[in-house]
Amino acid sequence: MIKVLIAEDSGVTAMLLKAVIESQPDMEVVGVAEDGRKAVAMAAELKPDLVTMDVRMPVMDGLEATREIMENDPRPIVVVSAHVNDEELKVTFRALEVGALTVLEKPHDFMDPGAERRRLDFIATLRAMAETRVVRRRRAAAPARERATFATAKTSPQACELIAIGCSTGGPQALQEILGSFADALIAPIVVVQHISAGFIGGMISWMQRATPLHLKLAQDGERLDVGTVYFAPDDRHLLVQRAGEALVCRLTKTPPVNLFRPSATPLMKSVADACPANSLGVLLSGMGQDGAEGMLAMRRAGCHTVVQDKSSSVVFGMPKAALDLEAVERVINLADMSDYLTRIAGVAGRKAGTA
Numbered sequence: 001m002i003k004v005l006i007a008e009d010s011g012v013t014a015m016l017l018k019a020v021i022e023s024q025p026d027m028e029v030v031g032v033a034e035d036g037r038k039a040v041a042m043a044a045e046l047k048p049d050l051v052t053m054d055v056r057m058p059v060m061d062g063l064e065a066t067r068e069i070m071e072n073d074p075r076p077i078v079v080v081s082a083h084v085n086d087e088e089l090k091v092t093f094r095a096l097e098v099g100a101l102t103v104l105e106k107p108h109d110f111m112d113p114g115a116e117r118r119r120l121d122f123i124a125t126l127r128a129m130a131e132t133r134v135v136r137r138r139r140a141a142a143p144a145r146e147r148a149t150f151a152t153a154k155t156s157p158q159a160c161e162l163i164a165i166g167c168s169t170g171g172p173q174a175l176q177e178i179l180g181s182f183a184d185a186l187i188a189p190i191v192v193v194q195h196i197s198a199g200f201i202g203g204m205i206s207w208m209q210r211a212t213p214l215h216l217k218l219a220q221d222g223e224r225l226d227v228g229t230v231y232f233a234p235d236d237r238h239l240l241v242q243r244a245g246e247a248l249v250c251r252l253t254k255t256p257p258v259n260l261f262r263p264s265a266t267p268l269m270k271s272v273a274d275a276c277p278a279n280s281l282g283v284l285l286s287g288m289g290q291d292g293a294e295g296m297l298a299m300r301r302a303g304c305h306t307v308v309q310d311k312s313s314s315v316v317f318g319m320p321k322a323a324l325d326l327e328a329v330e331r332v333i334n335l336a337d338m339s340d341y342l343t344r345i346a347g348v349a350g351r352k353a354g355t356a
Contacts, residue, residue: 002027002130005048007039007065008080009057016107017052017080024123040068042140043075050130051077053100055091057154063095070099074134078126078133081200082106090201093172101129101315102169105197117260128288128316160188160305160346162225162241162248162280164272166265167242168287168296169193170315172204174335175285179230180211181339188281188346189225189248190214191241191272193265195287198235205232221252233263240271248275259291265319269295278303281345283338284329286314290322305345307331311336 004021006029008014018029033039041207043051051069055062066077077100081092091133092103104340167174171194196204205216212230219231219239221261225248231307233239240251251271258264265284272280282299284292286309300306306329308320313335323329333341 002050002127003030003046003048004028004126004130005031005033005046005051005075007033007036007051007057007062008054009034010054013054013106020122021120021126022105024127027123027126031043034058036062036065039065040072043069043217044073047073048075050126051075052080052104052126053077053095055079055081055095061091063091063098066095066100067098070134074099076101076129076132076134076196077153079103080106082097086203088255089200092200093204093207096173097176099134101132102173103197103200105199128169128232128312132315158197160279160281161276162272163188163190163283163342163346164241164265164269164280164299165192165283165285166269166287166292166319167192167285168289168291168316168319170286171195172208172291173286173315174313174338176208176211177335178285178339178342179208179214179216182212182214182343187227189227190230191219191225191239191250191268192230192301193233193239193263193292195261195263195291201232201235219250219252223250224248225249230280233268236262238263238267239277240267242271243275259289264295265292266295270298273298273302273304276304280304281341281342282306284308284319284323285335286316287319288316289318292319293322293326293328296323297326300328300330305330307333307338307341310334 006014006017014032022028030048031042033042035058053062053066069075079092079095079100085128178311209216215229218234231250238255242251243250258266269282282296282304284296296306308323308329310332311317
């Protein structure tokens, strides 16, 4: 039985969360905390398998409650946010920095046509997060990890034109670490599909932007891909890449979902395989499910270089494992080494690829 503690100051929302969770025979709500201070105390007392954490609460907000739980008695924590304004989004994503595993949208109306799908996704994420191993977080910085040394991959492109990244649960933390590790702009532009609840992608970009010298933005249909820029797929649109002469441009479409997702990493990577075969890099980071695996296989068959985040550093190893199962992957890289590896393959401004 998965024991869940709900931290939520709204009685109505707490009742709805409880009903959704306890609709599952293997899940039970062991307590409801109306403020962050109670959430910390109840987490220590009840030892839940999972905590759902509201962001805005009296006495102590969800960010500080998450920080204290992860420092003193770590538990898997899922932030459940209404994304009502920019300030709440900032706090929401800061909770990931202190140890929360992922962010979900608060359930609201389960009577509309998409309600059942959202409910199933919500439950599936909670169940997966309850099984995730978490570690104690300290306020002091951890000692620097020795960086791995890489030889240039034998199958790496002669000139990397583009990096395509797909990720889901655990992706925001992984992306922040990778993008925040670059001291200079990469020669190759980056295109990203991140599975996240509608309304959260803009807040995620703002949260990441303060940590990286690269320019982060939502992709726009028809715009040219430029060096030093990271383009994210917007809500409810597939992001594709097409060649226009010597340039690469973004294309946004509303074709049917792929692997139940729109945006999906698979059509992005397939479009990259078509637009710049042998001259691009495909990356799958932490994430649930198998989205992106077939797209990565298309990239590898087109002569592109393909890498995935390793299991030990992934919050969820689903997407990388699915690509490995298809034999679509050339390298498996620990998250701490990923930015160095991408720099080695793509190079940075003023430095040739393969000479990092």
